[in-house]
Amino acid sequence: MRDAELLIPRPHRQSVKSLVNDGSQALDTIETASPGVKIILLANNTWKYWRDPSDIMLQEVFTSSWDETKPNPYNVALGDLPEKINIWVVDTLSEYKCPYQTKVYSPFGYRHRRRHQGVDLPLKTGTPVYAAFAGKVRLSKYFRGYGNLVVIRHENGLETFYGHLSKREVEPGDWVDAGQEIGLGGSTGRSTGAHLHFETRYQGYAFDPQWLIDFETGTLRHRLFSLQKKHLNANSRYVPESDDVEIDILLGDARDYAVADSIAAVRKAEEEKAAREAAAARYVTVKSGDTLSRIASRNGTTVSAICRLNSGLTAKTVLKIGRKIRVK
Numbered sequence: 001m002r003d004a005e006l007l008i009p010r011p012h013r014q015s016v017k018s019l020v021n022d023g024s025q026a027l028d029t030i031e032t033a034s035p036g037v038k039i040i041l042l043a044n045n046t047w048k049y050w051r052d053p054s055d056i057m058l059q060e061v062f063t064s065s066w067d068e069t070k071p072n073p074y075n076v077a078l079g080d081l082p083e084k085i086n087i088w089v090v091d092t093l094s095e096y097k098c099p100y101q102t103k104v105y106s107p108f109g110y111r112h113r114r115r116h117q118g119v120d121l122p123l124k125t126g127t128p129v130y131a132a133f134a135g136k137v138r139l140s141k142y143f144r145g146y147g148n149l150v151v152i153r154h155e156n157g158l159e160t161f162y163g164h165l166s167k168r169e170v171e172p173g174d175w176v177d178a179g180q181e182i183g184l185g186g187s188t189g190r191s192t193g194a195h196l197h198f199e200t201r202y203q204g205y206a207f208d209p210q211w212l213i214d215f216e217t218g219t220l221r222h223r224l225f226s227l228q229k230k231h232l233n234a235n236s237r238y239v240p241e242s243d244d245v246e247i248d249i250l251l252g253d254a255r256d257y258a259v260a261d262s263i264a265a266v267r268k269a270e271e272e273k274a275a276r277e278a279a280a281a282r283y284v285t286v287k288s289g290d291t292l293s294r295i296a297s298r299n300g301t302t303v304s305a306i307c308r309l310n311s312g313l314t315a316k317t318v319l320k321i322g323r324k325i326r327v328k
């Protein structure tokens with residue numbers, strides 16, 4: 001069992017490099033077998049997945065406890081939260097960008113008896129600040145303490161806060177991609193010099209963002225983060241020396257590993273299947289006199305196989321001339 005475990009890849013333990021905005025142009029999009037997921041071909045000969053935000057934004061995470069004026073819209077007692085919750089920070093369909101890469105100037109925790117709920121990252125006023133992950137902007141507003149603040153909610157339930165901005169470039173309800181510029185760094189609000197105040201929160205409770213991100217290298221530490229309730233304590237700071245030990249504790253017992261690995265394996269298999277199918281996709285245009293069975297036999301397939309490939313298409317659908325139908 002021990003040997004067998006060693007053979008299993010552990011993608012959740014891999015760190016993730018910050019996205020590079022190389023301005024590569026999108027050349028084309030390809031449908032995949034999953035509705036709402038497309039493959040974008042880029043000019044630099046790479047490709048990436050693209051998910052339709054209009055589907056994602058309907059999820060409950062983006063509608064419940066949604067308030068566009070309050071930094072903390074949740075009303076959750078710490079006692080009601082689980083001891084440990086596994087969060088996919090980045091999965092095979094999502095990306096990561098370091099909001100601003102530099103040495104942390106002021107860490108999470110108490111500072112001069114004041115609670116500091118994030119990390120301070122010094123920068124020059126006017127420096128672009130990026131969304132760490134894709135998500136929906138929940139708040140974009142000026143506060144006396146935070147100055148210009150942008151809060152983004154992510155699909156996994158986490159929220160990221162970007163404070164003291166000199167300029168806010170997004171509005172509540174906007175969908176942002178990972179690495180999208182959301183504003184410019186500055187020193188607005190209660191601040192003694194230009195810096196980005198960056199927070200990570202779960203259900204309104206802040207935890208040290210350094211559990212997720214190594215700001216000096218810009219790297220995301222792990223794809224899967226196991227948030228423990230004790231991290232939500234205002235004094236719980238990331239401890240670098242204990243990282244390896246922590247990862248093991250964080251990711252829990254062997255069963256958690258196995259679950260995480262099998263989720264990752266299933267995702268990978270689905271992804272590869274989608275890519276293979278997308279690469280093999282073939283479309284035909286309906287001509288006068290065509291029926292689904294004629295199109296099927298011409299293309300060496302069946303009516304039911306064609307219906308599976310085209311959402312909304314059934315054997316009874318009246319075909320319009322000129323309609324594009326996927327046959328492979």
Ligand SMILES: [Zn+2]
Nearest residue numbers: 118119120197
């Ligand atoms: Zn701060």
